[in-house]
Amino acid sequence: MLQKLREKTSGWIATVILGLLIVPFAFFGVESYMSQQVDTYAARIAQPPSWWKSAPQVWPVTYLWSIHDIDAQVYRERLETMRFNMREQQGDNFDAKAFESVENKRRILDRLIDEQLMKLAADRDGIVISDAEVRDAIQKMPEFQVDGAFNADRYQLLLASQNPPLSPTGFEARIRDSLKNELIPAGIARSAFVTDLEVDRLMRLLGEHRDVSFVTLPPAAPDAAEVTAAQIDAWYAAHKSDYRRPETVRLEYVEVDGSALTATAADEAELRKRYQDQIAKYSSAEKREVSHILIAVAANASAADKKAAEAKAKKLAADAQVPGADFAALARASSDDTGSKANGGDLGWLAKGGMPGAFDDTAFAMKAGEVRGPVKTDFGWHVIKVNDVRAAVQRPFEEVRAELEKEAQEGSRERAFNELTGKLVDAAYKTPTSLEPAAKALGLPLQTTPAFSRAGGPGIAGDAKVLRVAFSDTMLQDGTASDPIELGPERTVLIRVIDHAPEQALPLAQVRDAVVAAIRADRQRKAADAAADALVKAAKAKGLAEAAKDAGLAVGEANDVTRGMPVPSPEAARAFFDEPRPQAGQVPVNKVLVGGQYVVFAVRGVRDADIGQVTPQERATLRQQVSAATGMQAQDAFVRAARAKYSIKVAEDRL
Numbered sequence: 001m002l003q004k005l006r007e008k009t010s011g012w013i014a015t016v017i018l019g020l021l022i023v024p025f026a027f028f029g030v031e032s033y034m035s036q037q038v039d040t041y042a043a044r045i046a047q048p049p050s051w052w053k054s055a056p057q058v059w060p061v062t063y064l065w066s067i068h069d070i071d072a073q074v075y076r077e078r079l080e081t082m083r084f085n086m087r088e089q090q091g092d093n094f095d096a097k098a099f100e101s102v103e104n105k106r107r108i109l110d111r112l113i114d115e116q117l118m119k120l121a122a123d124r125d126g127i128v129i130s131d132a133e134v135r136d137a138i139q140k141m142p143e144f145q146v147d148g149a150f151n152a153d154r155y156q157l158l159l160a161s162q163n164p165p166l167s168p169t170g171f172e173a174r175i176r177d178s179l180k181n182e183l184i185p186a187g188i189a190r191s192a193f194v195t196d197l198e199v200d201r202l203m204r205l206l207g208e209h210r211d212v213s214f215v216t217l218p219p220a221a222p223d224a225a226e227v228t229a230a231q232i233d234a235w236y237a238a239h240k241s242d243y244r245r246p247e248t249v250r251l252e253y254v255e256v257d258g259s260a261l262t263a264t265a266a267d268e269a270e271l272r273k274r275y276q277d278q279i280a281k282y283s284s285a286e287k288r289e290v291s292h293i294l295i296a297v298a299a300n301a302s303a304a305d306k307k308a309a310e311a312k313a314k315k316l317a318a319d320a321q322v323p324g325a326d327f328a329a330l331a332r333a334s335s336d337d338t339g340s341k342a343n344g345g346d347l348g349w350l351a352k353g354g355m356p357g358a359f360d361d362t363a364f365a366m367k368a369g370e371v372r373g374p375v376k377t378d379f380g381w382h383v384i385k386v387n388d389v390r391a392a393v394q395r396p397f398e399e400v401r402a403e404l405e406k407e408a409q410e411g412s413r414e415r416a417f418n419e420l421t422g423k424l425v426d427a428a429y430k431t432p433t434s435l436e437p438a439a440k441a442l443g444l445p446l447q448t449t450p451a452f453s454r455a456g457g458p459g460i461a462g463d464a465k466v467l468r469v470a471f472s473d474t475m476l477q478d479g480t481a482s483d484p485i486e487l488g489p490e491r492t493v494l495i496r497v498i499d500h501a502p503e504q505a506l507p508l509a510q511v512r513d514a515v516v517a518a519i520r521a522d523r524q525r526k527a528a529d530a531a532a533d534a535l536v537k538a539a540k541a542k543g544l545a546e547a548a549k550d551a552g553l554a555v556g557e558a559n560d561v562t563r564g565m566p567v568p569s570p571e572a573a574r575a576f577f578d579e580p581r582p583q584a585g586q587v588p589v590n591k592v593l594v595g596g597q598y599v600v601f602a603v604r605g606v607r608d609a610d611i612g613q614v615t616p617q618e619r620a621t622l623r624q625q626v627s628a629a630t631g632m633q634a635q636d637a638f639v640r641a642a643r644a645k646y647s648i649k650v651a652e653d654r655l
Contacts, residue, residue: 041071248500257490295316
């Protein structure tokens with residue numbers, strides 16, 4: 001038996017089979033058969049090898065492609081960041097349902113994909129960002145500046161306050177990556193330009209003047225012809241979506257209004273304690289108006305350079321201390337602080353702790369008009385002048401007593417409001433299918449709304465937040481009480497859907513009159529359209545004035561009209577400028593619907609703007625705007641072209 005097995009496995013057929021088995025093991029390895037891979041990407045970007053950019057994405061060539069995944073967790077973090085930012089920007093107008101739409105989620109993911117593509121493009125082109133560029137970008141960020149100048153202490157403080165805290169090294173790495181990835185698209189955007197001829201042409205077009213004749217047609221006569229049953233049936237069948245009862249809900253709700261609550265009066269002892277607790281609020285710290293001259297010293301400067309900088313600072317300090325010396329002129333001529341140099345070294349009014357240690361200590365030990373230096377900080381050597389001193393001021397208790405009393409009453413009312421709201425929520429959660437027990441327990445009225453649609457209704461039904469909650473799937477399906485909905489400062493409501501009527505088609509019997517009215521209105525529109533077309537045709541044949549005379553209509557004129565002028569109406573003016581210019585004696589004639597009435601018009605003349613009257617500032621502004629728009633178009637085109645070089649797969653089920 002073994003001999004037969006050996007004979008069967010030693011022929012050429014067995015060799016071929018063995019070779020076929022070796023191929024997948026060579027590509028995948030044995031472990032691929034022993035384990036199962038779980039993909040977690042939101043998007044996968046496949047990049048062909050640099051030495052074979054036209055490599056087909058077919059097996060086994062696909063194993064030459066490099067894969068770059070955008071993890072689903074990274075996408076979710078970006079989604080939450082965008083959600084937080086939009087909530088902060090839009091406040092009560094934030095629409096959670098619109099944010100959660102597939103289209104919006106895809107837009108957010110597309111931004112991540114574009115960022116990854118720009119990173120790949122930067123890596124491919126060997127782009128490197130220097131330390132100086134990173135440092136310059138950080139120092140220009142306004143959030144790290146104090147009085148227009150970069151402040152190292154503020155920089156450290158803001159990084160440490162992030163969640164999670166950021167180290168300077170980690171933050172600088174982020175900035176480096178950002179600069180690296182944005183270098184090419186930003187450079188393309190900045191490279192856009194507009195020629196003088198293009199600016200001239202735009203100026204002529206934007207300032208164009210037109211002379212127009214127009215006729216406003218009277219409304220078509222109301223339709224009084226018979227509407228047959230067949231016409232009614234046909235119209236209803238073709239416009240069923242127009243005859244639907246909208247989805248509606250009715251609510252029961254309990255409202256807590258803080259303004260209706262009684263505040264507890266504060267006694268004298270409580271007011272004085274509040275005053276002591278908030279003494280800083282009623283006090284202004286000592287401030288000093290300071291100017292300085294900075295002689296910068298790099299961290300990696302040589303000993304000789306450091307000594308030379310110190311000597312230069314000593315010389316400037318001596319010059320500044322000479323009676324009658326112009327400190328501002330010395331700062332403008334010699335300071336290395338670009339933020340204050342142009343202003344004569346002026347740093348404005350500083351409070352204690354507003355500058356690095358040695359600088360701060362020195363400035364607050366000086367008198368008004370005094371100059372000291374040089375003083376060493378991490379930035380280099382400073383020559384400091386205190387221009388003026390503003391003493392600390394503390395408002396007495398008697399002066400702020402009314403403010404304290406008002407704050408105490410507001411605090412008391414706020415505590416009562418929060419306590420009552422908390423009790424209401426706890427009571428509602430005990431019986432979530434009805435708000436009546438909670439309302440009775442707290443002595444609050446249980447109120448109801450009439451049925452209303454998503455368009456809103458009276459009272460709380462007109463609040464956008466209430467509408468979003470009332471029509472949410474959870475509220476419609478469960479019939480339970482909502483979480484507290486904030487209607488305004490110290491005004492909260494809990495709602496529950498007590499009746500829900502889904503959208504439904506209305507039978508023809510209920511809407512017959514509306515259908516008849518719609519048919520008549522349609523006939524009237526068509527009659528008005530036909531009358532306007534007839535007048536346009538006649539005006540093209542014999543001129544608008546003659547055609548209007550034959551029709552018994554008056555002709556109006558709008559001469560010297562420019563873009564944006566609402567003459568005779570904004571819609572008509574836009575139509576005037578959409579028409580081509582008169583050619584070879586032919587006057588363009590057309591119609592436009594304005595407020596339910598047709599206006600037939602003829603463009604008699606067109607004159608370009610006199611660009612000689614355009615100011616240099618207007619010209620520069622237009623050039624900048626058009627260049628920016630052209631640059632953004634070029635940048636978008638670059639990103640779209642980059643997408644074409646990669647294979648991008650989106651995991652729709654993970655969005």
